[in-house]
Amino acid sequence: MSTELQNAEEAEPAVELPQLSRQLRPSAKGPVRIVHLGLGAFHRSHQAWYTHQASDAADWGIAAFTGRRPDAALALAEQDGLFTVVERADGGDSFTVVSSIVEAVDGADVQRLADLVAAPTTGVVTLTITEAAYRLGSDGHLGRTASDVVADLALLASGSGNPTTPVGRLVLALAARRAAGAGPLAVVCCDNLSNNGTVAHNAVVGMAGAWDAGLAGWIDANISFVSTSVDRITPRTTDADLAAVQAACGYRDNSPVVAEPFSNWILSGEFPGGRPRWEDAGAVFVADIEPYENRKLWLLNGAHSLLAYAGLLRGHTTVAQALADPLCLQAVEKFWDEAEANLSGPEGNAAELQIPAYRAALLARFSNARIAHHLAQIAMDGSTKLRMRAVPVLQAERAAGRSGTAAALMIAAWMDYSAAADAFQDPLADQVAAANRLSGTERVRALLGLVDRALAGDATVVELIEDLCGTFGEPAASP
Numbered sequence: 001m002s003t004e005l006q007n008a009e010e011a012e013p014a015v016e017l018p019q020l021s022r023q024l025r026p027s028a029k030g031p032v033r034i035v036h037l038g039l040g041a042f043h044r045s046h047q048a049w050y051t052h053q054a055s056d057a058a059d060w061g062i063a064a065f066t067g068r069r070p071d072a073a074l075a076l077a078e079q080d081g082l083f084t085v086v087e088r089a090d091g092g093d094s095f096t097v098v099s100s101i102v103e104a105v106d107g108a109d110v111q112r113l114a115d116l117v118a119a120p121t122t123g124v125v126t127l128t129i130t131e132a133a134y135r136l137g138s139d140g141h142l143g144r145t146a147s148d149v150v151a152d153l154a155l156l157a158s159g160s161g162n163p164t165t166p167v168g169r170l171v172l173a174l175a176a177r178r179a180a181g182a183g184p185l186a187v188v189c190c191d192n193l194s195n196n197g198t199v200a201h202n203a204v205v206g207m208a209g210a211w212d213a214g215l216a217g218w219i220d221a222n223i224s225f226v227s228t229s230v231d232r233i234t235p236r237t238t239d240a241d242l243a244a245v246q247a248a249c250g251y252r253d254n255s256p257v258v259a260e261p262f263s264n265w266i267l268s269g270e271f272p273g274g275r276p277r278w279e280d281a282g283a284v285f286v287a288d289i290e291p292y293e294n295r296k297l298w299l300l301n302g303a304h305s306l307l308a309y310a311g312l313l314r315g316h317t318t319v320a321q322a323l324a325d326p327l328c329l330q331a332v333e334k335f336w337d338e339a340e341a342n343l344s345g346p347e348g349n350a351a352e353l354q355i356p357a358y359r360a361a362l363l364a365r366f367s368n369a370r371i372a373h374h375l376a377q378i379a380m381d382g383s384t385k386l387r388m389r390a391v392p393v394l395q396a397e398r399a400a401g402r403s404g405t406a407a408a409l410m411i412a413a414w415m416d417y418s419a420a421a422d423a424f425q426d427p428l429a430d431q432v433a434a435a436n437r438l439s440g441t442e443r444v445r446a447l448l449g450l451v452d453r454a455l456a457g458d459a460t461v462v463e464l465i466e467d468l469c470g471t472f473g474e475p476a477a478s479p
């Protein structure tokens with residue numbers, strides 16, 4: 001059931017969204033068949049939006065659990081799970097009320113999560129828990145030394161108390177499903193990681209196995225980990241966005257989400273517990289996802305990270321502003337050239353990926369000045385993001401006998417930013433701060449080691465990155 005509210009005249013004035021919900025949802029809410037971890041703006045503009053548009057949406061209600069923002073559940077629950085997607089194009093906004101979320105829950109309610117995951121009606125678990133939340137070690141498996149992972153493993157072993165990491169919570173919920181004999185389901189990772197299904201598998205089975213080998217075996221036999229490439233630029237919602245929805249639609253929505261009109265979802269894997277007809281909203285199912293993942297992670301996300309670090313060092317605030325700076329734009333174009341040289345399509349042919357058109361579209365998407373996409377938001381968790389966005393391109397360039405200067409520049413910009421930033425959010429923030437207390441080559445080697453140990457052992461790469469530091473501005477003096 002979709003309601004397009006194109007302009008103020010069509011909407012009734014001053015209606016509260018819960019009241020509106022009775023018109024939008026005259027029948028009972030759909031049953032929960034999807035459990036989501038990581039209720040944030042991106043989940044609502046992407047997976048919830050695709051599910052809402054599926055022709056069988058009425059059968060596939062979503063119960064969404066918050067991660068870092070428990071208040072998001074309260075705000076959404078107060079309006080019956082309904083929220084507005086504002087599609088913000090260069091030429092104006094359009095508004096859709098999305099009704100696929102039927103339950104919004106504080107992530108700390110692990111009992112509710114376990115009950116829902118254990119229900120035989122649940123067929124899909126989707127994840128947007130951030131790249132850093134998988135606690136990936138440099139070997140691609142769960143790093144078991146992070147303090148919250150250690151604490152969750154102790155909790156699971158003792159059988160008392162609730163895990164706090166999303167992976168720990170999911171492991172406990174899957175144990176409940178096993179105990180209930182509810183059978184197989186699909187875990188669909190929607191975070192920006194290469195081979196994200198495998199990453200999710202390794203994290204979940206890694207934590208389960210450290211607790212109970214039988215559970216790890218059951219997960220391997222019963223849970224399908226689907227890989228996806230997800231795409232929709234979704235900046236943080238602002239008070240001005242709330243006011244814009246009220247002015248245009250005539251109702252008060254405390255949880256709207258703003259996104260670009262473009263969206264893309266490519267998936268690969270099995271759905272043993274069924275799934276909504278996401279293809280009705282344009283989702284694509286493929287056998288080999290890697291070429292599409294690399295295209296998106298390197299070209300879109302890689303350019304984003306480069307613009308974030310370079311742009312912030314040069315005093316810019318948003319993606320559109322950074323892109324308008326010739327020095328930043330030139331760095332992006334050069335990085336794209338390097339990335340493109342290492343991309344190939346599913347049949348082994350780069351032309352299949354239509355990269356020139358993809359690049360042109362990205363330039364248009366990034367320059368949408370009506371989307372205030374803050375560089376500071378993209379800059380977070382760089383030590384993890386660079387592993388997906390810069391490292392593979394740099395490695396591929398080195399393997400081809402080239403320098404990989406543009407990819408190295410992204411890493412150098414991150415290093416400069418890490419020393420200059422007032423607020424630096426990263427899972428390895430303490431180690432980054434310690435590395436920044438070193439100087440010269442030692443500092444560069446230590447920082448690079450946090451991103452990729454092998455590259456840090458390559459003296460040529462360390463020297464290249466050291467030379468590139470300072471390109472976008474000098475970092476502040478070490479504390």
Ligand code: CS2
Pocket residue numbers: 192230231232233234300301304305377378379385
């Ligand atoms: C961004 C992504 O914050 C980031 O790191 O690069 O969230 C990006 O906006 C999305 O992947 C777009 O699909």
